[in-house]
Amino acid sequence: MRPVAEIQDEGMRMRSEREGERGGGVRIGIVTVSDRASRGEYADRGGPAVRDYLNEVLTTPWEAVARLIPDETDLIRDTLAELVDRDGCCLVITTGGTGPAPRDITPEATLAVLEKELPGFGEAMRAVSRPHVPTAILSRQTAGVRGAALIINLPGSPKAVRECLDAVFAAVPDCVDLVGGPFLETDPARIKAYRPHG
Amino acid sequence: MRPVAEIQDEGMRMRSEREGERGGGVRIGIVTVSDRASRGEYADRGGPAVRDYLNEVLTTPWEAVARLIPDETDLIRDTLAELVDRDGCCLVITTGGTGPAPRDITPEATLAVLEKELPGFGEAMRAVSRPHVPTAILSRQTAGVRGAALIINLPGSPKAVRECLDAVFAAVPDCVDLVGGPFLETDPARIKAYRPHG
Amino acid sequence: MRPVAEIQDEGMRMRSEREGERGGGVRIGIVTVSDRASRGEYADRGGPAVRDYLNEVLTTPWEAVARLIPDETDLIRDTLAELVDRDGCCLVITTGGTGPAPRDITPEATLAVLEKELPGFGEAMRAVSRPHVPTAILSRQTAGVRGAALIINLPGSPKAVRECLDAVFAAVPDCVDLVGGPFLETDPARIKAYRPHG
Numbered sequence: 001m002r003p004v005a006e007i008q009d010e011g012m013r014m015r016s017e018r019e020g021e022r023g024g025g026v027r028i029g030i031v032t033v034s035d036r037a038s039r040g041e042y043a044d045r046g047g048p049a050v051r052d053y054l055n056e057v058l059t060t061p062w063e064a065v066a067r068l069i070p071d072e073t074d075l076i077r078d079t080l081a082e083l084v085d086r087d088g089c090c091l092v093i094t095t096g097g098t099g100p101a102p103r104d105i106t107p108e109a110t111l112a113v114l115e116k117e118l119p120g121f122g123e124a125m126r127a128v129s130r131p132h133v134p135t136a137i138l139s140r141q142t143a144g145v146r147g148a149a150l151i152i153n154l155p156g157s158p159k160a161v162r163e164c165l166d167a168v169f170a171a172v173p174d175c176v177d178l179v180g181g182p183f184l185e186t187d188p189a190r191i192k193a194y195r196p197h198g
Numbered sequence: 199m200r201p202v203a204e205i206q207d208e209g210m211r212m213r214s215e216r217e218g219e220r221g222g223g224v225r226i227g228i229v230t231v232s233d234r235a236s237r238g239e240y241a242d243r244g245g246p247a248v249r250d251y252l253n254e255v256l257t258t259p260w261e262a263v264a265r266l267i268p269d270e271t272d273l274i275r276d277t278l279a280e281l282v283d284r285d286g287c288c289l290v291i292t293t294g295g296t297g298p299a300p301r302d303i304t305p306e307a308t309l310a311v312l313e314k315e316l317p318g319f320g321e322a323m324r325a326v327s328r329p330h331v332p333t334a335i336l337s338r339q340t341a342g343v344r345g346a347a348l349i350i351n352l353p354g355s356p357k358a359v360r361e362c363l364d365a366v367f368a369a370v371p372d373c374v375d376l377v378g379g380p381f382l383e384t385d386p387a388r389i390k391a392y393r394p395h396g
Numbered sequence: 397m398r399p400v401a402e403i404q405d406e407g408m409r410m411r412s413e414r415e416g417e418r419g420g421g422v423r424i425g426i427v428t429v430s431d432r433a434s435r436g437e438y439a440d441r442g443g444p445a446v447r448d449y450l451n452e453v454l455t456t457p458w459e460a461v462a463r464l465i466p467d468e469t470d471l472i473r474d475t476l477a478e479l480v481d482r483d484g485c486c487l488v489i490t491t492g493g494t495g496p497a498p499r500d501i502t503p504e505a506t507l508a509v510l511e512k513e514l515p516g517f518g519e520a521m522r523a524v525s526r527p528h529v530p531t532a533i534l535s536r537q538t539a540g541v542r543g544a545a546l547i548i549n550l551p552g553s554p555k556a557v558r559e560c561l562d563a564v565f566a567a568v569p570d571c572v573d574l575v576g577g578p579f580l581e582t583d584p585a586r587i588k589a590y591r592p593h594g
Contacts, residue, residue: 168332
């Protein structure tokens, strides 16, 4: 509640992302996990897809804390922990590394820092993709909470990023509330935040 | 099979719950997990919702063994184990404590006493709620077997209790059969028990 | 890629299964897990159902490596490991032992040899069966990868074998590609292999 509440008290309900994602607001970690993108062999497309999505959907001022890292378990784990524990992110979204290939280890690294896994996220994201993308079942993405933050894995493809976020985002603000994070507001024309707890 | 078989042999097919839930019948544990309800800060609504549901659906004589306890891991774990091991419950249903909040630890406490997890219960309950309750994905409820008993977690809200039981109850009698528990019969007008194993 | 690539280079695109499942091709393990079938108390029906299904669907030459074993954790675990590590199977399909009964321990034995679990397989198989088989939620079947192989659990009933394979098989060739196994081709009139990774 802290940063956003203060900003709201001051009537600063500007959409920070339209002003360059500076000037405070809640912090959201965006972690692209990719050996090749982190070596510059190709452009990171998953991270920007997450950022664009959040810009469209969130009306609460927010600031992206972006990371682009290779598929290394320790590095992913430490990056996620730092984004929550040190940088105060209330939401951390990873993209990439969720498949069955040997270097795909994002879910394991995520589980290592979660205090509670929320299996419904992975189930919902796979279920929504399954009818038209049979290989959705190969994605091992999960989600869960650490401290006052929600961490969500997404696949690496920009199309899957949007589809998966659409499948779960209505529940994100309530989850962040429940773990003691800031009050996130969405554009109801895009995603209506569902808040059964108030 | 023991208590029910004996009762059936004697032709005592009365619905025990209509006679005050005494007089034998199979035992079913109903465990409300809530800090506030257990301190009397508000009335337990989940436990009565489970009981009403079972009264509607079961035609086998049954007796409720009800517990109202706070969100404490050890207490939940010990309560579940006692209801199965000492009290002979063939089915134990918990309500509450399945969310992402710091005090929600019913699934972990349940896993600690399960011999086998049955992930299909949580999947089915979340899937049935997801289309109209986006926050269904936040519920971490699971189920599984311990000895000759099935243990099922439900969320705390009475509406969710009914919806989730409707999603899984047709499989409950077969599961209890398979683990060596008593033969549970349901009112087919309400829930038709599915018994592929005979 | 090795065995199939060699066969293809030689223009030997015969469907090996129609010639008695000999003469090379990729190897696929089919493991029936059943105390009673392994003692000869009744015929194994799950294993033949898997074999018939693969014969219908795969156009890549393949060879079955079949096993019929009792519900013993160590034996299942060692059999699965051998089929992958020693016999070079790129796909191993088990049938039976996925339920809640005390002797049903195939999923645990499978997890013991998996390097990565793929929870989407179990979710998809249960979800597809759930609408017409309420007890589908009792099946604890899972899947995952070990080395260059995909291991999939199926229930024991021939009907469930086909239904579950139909629910997931379009993703099998891509998964085997991703873990470094051979290039599996299917009859697109039966199952169109989905290969987003090329």
